[in-house]
Amino acid sequence: MSAPVPTDPRLDHRLEVETGEHVDHAPSPKRPGVGGQVWWRHALGILALMWALFPILFIYSAATNPSGTLNTASLWPSGFSTKNFTDLFNDSSRPFWTWYKNSLTISFVGALGAVFLGACAAFAFSRLRFKGRRGGMMFLLLTTFFPALLAIVATYIIFAAIGDVLPALGLNxxxxxILAYLGGALGANVWLLKGYFDTxxxxxxxAAIVDGASHARIFFTMTLRLVMPILVTVFMLVFVGLYGEFMLASVFLTDVENQTLGVGLYGMTLGNDANTLFGRFTAGxxxxxxxxxLLYLAFQRQLVGGLTTGSVK
Amino acid sequence: MKKPIALAIKWVLIAVALLGILYIATKLAAAGNVMAVVLAGLVGMGVLAVYATKRSVPLKYLVPGLLFMILFQLWPVLYTASLSVTNYGDGHLYSKEESVTDIIAQSVREVPDTPRYKMSVAIAEGGDPATADLVLLLTKPDGSTYVGDNAGLKPLPPTGVEKTPVGKITKAPGYTILTAKQANARSKDLSAIAVPTSDGGGIKPVGLSEAFEGKATVTYDSAADQLTDAATAPPSVYAPKDAKWVNVADPTQSFPQGWKENIGLANYSRIFTDSTIRSGFISIFIWNIAFAILSVLTTFLLGMLIALLFNDPRLRGKAFYRSLLILPYALPGFVTALVWKGMFNQDYGIINQTLGISVDWLGTPGGAKAAILITNLWLGFPYMFIVCTGALQSIPQDVREAATIDGANAFRTLRSIIMPLLFVAVGPLLLASFAFNFNNFGLIYLLTKGGPFNGADTSIGSSDLLITYAFRLAFSGSAPNYGFAAAVSVIIFLLVALMSIPGFRRTKALEEVN
Incomplete structure (x- = not known):
């Protein structure tokens, strides 16, 4: 470390950015405590980490706990056992992998559909000029203020009626x-997408129109490629939202074979099962x-960007 | 200027869409739903008009999303409003005519000395033996075969039908015959079957392989609009009252089968006049508001403090901290709620064990509310942390430097410079978070189910939100009351609308920018 010892922290930072290495400097005898001011931030940061991570540690401990019940579960792992996992996989009345497959299918297809429907609508709102464009955008915003989940009774009855005619699309x-979820595909997503389309x-x-390209050609071969980052962000947000959705799924999916992870795992925490099946539940x-x-960690940068674009204008 | 391939794809897609609509329309026609067939036809023509012509380019992009939105979001909302002025629910699921038919069919008693049918329990081919509607395959003593369900009796063509020597049908085209075990599992549904016959009688199953023909003891007098049950002596007379058939002589007696009818604003007036419901509703509403505000406040405070903590350029390993702090937000919501439910367990939960206390978290009103807020704090602070970090980074460094040069200390800079700028940036997100938490069904339902239930009215839980209350009214009770639940939903709609007006105004101002 041959660089001169700077005392201005901002210069430290700039040097770090420019050289890519951390600038280490001995505490200056004239200004004691400047370098030491960071330690309490680390101390509190570790405290925050403990608060954020102790339930996750508990899930891991309970899942690897050989006894597999709630009353024997502890915060620190008490031995490692895969018994809960094998019990979970071999329980024929609770088809864990089927739930997993259902959850992934619903979230993937639902998110893909929502991105496509949203991108189409955002293209129209951003690129085309038509009567009712502003009104349409405002209407979409308005629908986001009214959670469609409140109409769950009617949704249930409608899908019961659909099931009478087309059993493949009905309840259960x-x-x-997925169809019910796609009803809410527009709304907030279109606003997020349109903002990016506008850039x-x-x-x-x-230029493409001058070259003779049709609107469909522009949309499918040009615009969709240019807006890929926001498509990925919206896909992720919808995927995560649908993966964790519980209310509609619990009303819709009554057969154990058709349930999602959320509905299935919820069934393992009722009554006596809450204690005896706790190990299996945490394993699941x-x-x-x-x-x-994985999605969060892989797309952390996009996620942070996506969440903050709404706030920082 | 289109490429032939693109043109071909376009027409194939149009054809597929039209064929799909045609298929749905034929199914609807088979079910006898004229209105729906007309609607499907209109949708088909709309698709053709939008995509087969060169006109209305914007609609080509809006139709797919709009179609889903209208079908599965707007229609349910309007349907909820229309349900809220009916008594639709347990005992009021059908029309008045259907209730009469059902009561008469259910009153069938075996007429002495009539022949019994051999019977097989079946479902339409391809259905799920555990849930599909049951039909009865019947053989008369003379060998003729019939299919019967609650709608009526039809002859079953003998081609392809196989029978045992005694006449029980073992195979029939178009039907799947249930095994004795499968049929036994459906015994509750089986006992509800009464096949109406043309002479006013009905056929009912006895056990799993025989059925008898009987006469109904109840008769309907359409002129007087009365039902008469001859099974009692003297015959009892039932007249319509409050959408049910009520015994004229003894008003406590009535048939379970009522009918759906328009009851105007009775559901709404019940919310505001029934004293237990009204006081329950008010207490739920207060807690609902308190929950949403406290959730936003606690998560924002913690998230902001942590963001300020890490908002120091000298701090190393920020990316490491951030990756780990984001994890609570990255867990699926149901996992979080259910795991915390386990941790809050009074006897075995690690929270009581670790702290050496014995708080009945989920069994007392105060404990349940505290448990919900703690869980939501854990769940929600990473979001606020991320948002605040982004907002803090966007505050220009020179603003802080100016404050320092003007002699402001760190606290003063925070209070007078950073906080106001932060609030401008995250204000709309705090409102959105409030709106989300106001209807945070998943958390409450998975953690406490709205309980504990120990107030004056056991249908109202002490940690209930309006939405969990409406949900329980509709789906969880032994007697679901869809109409009343719909009325509660409409009230929640109105409350959310009232509260979101300020937020809406704000975004309206933003829209002017575009």
């Missing part, structure tokens, strides 16, 4: 639940959390 089917220069469209919860956790 994965397809029916793609219109000159590109105009641990495995069930993996897809969403």
């Amino acid at each position: 089917t994965v397809t029916g639940l 793609v220069p219109r000159e590109l469209d105009e 919860a641990l495995l069930g959390s993996i897809p969403v956790m």
Whole structure:
């Protein structure tokens, strides 16, 4: 470390950014305590980590706890055992992998559909000019203020009627639940998407039109590629939202074979099962959390960006 | 200027969409739903008009999303409003005519000396033996075969039908015959079957392989609009009252089968006049507001403090801290709620064990509310942390430097410079978070189910939100009351609308920018 010892922390930071290495400096004898001011932030940071992580540690401990009950579960792992996992996989009345498959199918297809429907609508709102454009956007915003879940009684009855005519799309089917979710595909998503669509220069469209491209060609081969980052963000947000959705899923999916992870795992925490099946439940919860956790960690940058764009203008 | 391939794809997609609509329309026609067939036809013509012509380019992009939105979001909302002025629910599921038919069919008693049918329990081919509607395959003593269900009796063509020597049908085209075990599992549904016959009688199952033909003891007098049950002596007369058939001589007696009818604003007036419901409703509403405000406040405070803590350029390992602090937010919501439910267990939960206390978290009103707020704090603070970090980073460094040069200390800078700028940035998100928590069904339902239930009215839980209350009215009770639940939903709609007006005004101002 041959650099001169700077005392201004901001210069430290700039040097770090420029050289890519942390600037270490001995505490200056003239200004004691400047370098030491960070330790309490670390101390409190570790405290925050403990608060954030202790339930996750508990899930891991309970899932690997050999006895597999709630009353024997402890915060620190008490031995490692895969018994809860094998019990979970071999329970024929609780088809864990089927639940997993259902959850992934519903979230994936639902998110893909929502992104496509939302991107189409956002293209119209951002690129095309028509009567009722502003009104339409305001209407979409208005619908987001009224949670459609409140209409769950009517949704239930409607899908019961659909099931009488088309059993494959009615209650107690994965397809029916996806359709119900797609009803809420527009709304907030279109606002998020349109904001990003607006940042793609219109000159590109105009050049393509001069070259003789149709609107469909512009949309499918040009715009969709240029807005890929926001499509990924919306896909992720919808995927995570649908993966964790419980209310509609619990009303729709009554057969154990059709249930999602949320509904299935919930069934393991009722009555006496809450204690005896706790190990299996946490094993399932641990495995069930993996897809969403991976998505979060992989797309952390987009997620943070997506969450803060709404706030920072 | 289109490529032929793109053109081909377009027409194939249009054809597929139209064929799909045609298929749905034929199914609807088979079910006898004329209105729906007309609607499907209109949708089909709309698809053709939008996509087969060169006109209305915007609609080409809006129709798919709008179709889903209208079908599965707007229609349910309007339907909820229309349900809220009916008595639709347990005992009031059908029309008045259907209730009469059902009561008469259910009153069938075996007429002495009539022949019994051989019977097999079946479902339409391809259905699920555990849930599909049951039908009865019947053989008369003379060998002729019939299919019967609650709608009526139809002859079963003998081609392809196989019978045992005694006449019990073992195979029939178009039907799947249930095994004795499967049929036994459906005995409750089986006992509800009464096949109406043309002479006013009915056919009912006895056990799993025989059925008898009987006469109804109840008769309907359409001129007087009365039902007469001849099974009692003297015959009892039932007249319509409050959408049910009530015994004229003894008003406590009535048939369980009522009918759906328009009751105007009775559901709404019940919310505001029935004293237990009204006081319950008010206490739920107060807790609902308190829950939403406290949730936003606690998560925001913790998230902001942690964001301020890490908002120091000298601090190393911020990315590491952030990756781990985001984890509570990355767990699926149901996992969080259910795991915390286990941790809050009074006898075995680690919270009581670790702290050496014995608080009945989920069994007392105060404990349940505290448990909910603690869980929501854990669940929600990472979001506020991320949002605040983003907002803090967007505050220009020179603003702080200016404050320092003007002689402001760190606290003063925070209070007078950073906080106001932070609030401007995150204000709309706090409102959105409030609106989300106001209807945070998943957390409450999974953690406490709205309980504990120990107030004056056991249908009202002490940690209930309006939405969990409405949900329980509709789906969890032994006697679901869809109409009343719909009325509660409409009230929640109105409350949410009232509370979101300020937020809406704010975004309206934002919209001017575009």
